[in-house]
Amino acid sequence: MSNEAPLAVVLVSGGLDSMISAASAREAGYRLLALSVDYNQRHRVELAAARRVAATLGAERHIVLPLDLSAFGGSALTDDIAVPKDGVGEGIPVTYVPARNTIFLSLALGWAEAAGSRDLFIGVNALDYSGYPDCRPEFIAAFEGLAEIATKAGVEGEPFKIHAPLQHMTKADIVREGTRLGVDMGLSWSCYDPAPGGVHCGDCDSCRLRAKGFEEAGIADPTVYAVRP
Numbered sequence: 001m002s003n004e005a006p007l008a009v010v011l012v013s014g015g016l017d018s019m020i021s022a023a024s025a026r027e028a029g030y031r032l033l034a035l036s037v038d039y040n041q042r043h044r045v046e047l048a049a050a051r052r053v054a055a056t057l058g059a060e061r062h063i064v065l066p067l068d069l070s071a072f073g074g075s076a077l078t079d080d081i082a083v084p085k086d087g088v089g090e091g092i093p094v095t096y097v098p099a100r101n102t103i104f105l106s107l108a109l110g111w112a113e114a115a116g117s118r119d120l121f122i123g124v125n126a127l128d129y130s131g132y133p134d135c136r137p138e139f140i141a142a143f144e145g146l147a148e149i150a151t152k153a154g155v156e157g158e159p160f161k162i163h164a165p166l167q168h169m170t171k172a173d174i175v176r177e178g179t180r181l182g183v184d185m186g187l188s189w190s191c192y193d194p195a196p197g198g199v200h201c202g203d204c205d206s207c208r209l210r211a212k213g214f215e216e217a218g219i220a221d222p223t224v225y226a227v228r229p
Helices: 016-027 045-056 100-115 137-150 171-181 205-217
Strands: 007-011 031-038 061-066 119-121 161-163
Touching: 007 016, 007 100, 016 031, 016 045, 016 119, 016 161, 016 171, 031 045, 031 100, 045 061, 100 119, 100 137, 137 161, 171 205
Parallel strands: 007 031, 007 119, 031 061, 119 161
Antiparallel strands: none
16 A cells, blocks of 8 residues: 555454454555554453454554553453343443543544544444443544544644444444455454353353344354354
């Protein structure tokens, strides 16, 4: 890709959604700066997936930034709280990490401004998801407005665009999009509570949503589950 192509900072967690979001940025003609956050999450195995994804998509640089959110706790992903295994329920589950996407987008915004990029990509989804408040369109729109008044670039007339290409897709739509983009979705990781042997547990919300997406899309699921969802 030409060095004259615009840069985008893409948040790459290692999960399926962030992989497809980053692949969408690549297809749109952006050069990729991939950002992952090592927040001492229970499923730190996803960082290995993030490295695979960033390399596969040809990111010019991939930063894995240490930021230990377990110091705050308050989530089954950062604290000594059991990951729910009884299906996707009503309300906001305990796997919600307080202000996680606000924190991640703030970090991505800082790197984007420093690198001269005005485009950020995040793989949030507001249809087949666990009910997290920081995955909603209202949040993305509000953060974009914040970026305009919180940065030198923004106040000097160079606003940032927060791209959320999967925002209104079902999980099945996302799987179909991954197939269309030709990415190896087996490189991604979704499970919140990895089973022995380094496989997806099959019981947590994230595993259930992932399996549901492949099933409804009618596409073979490359994921190895300890228990089939």
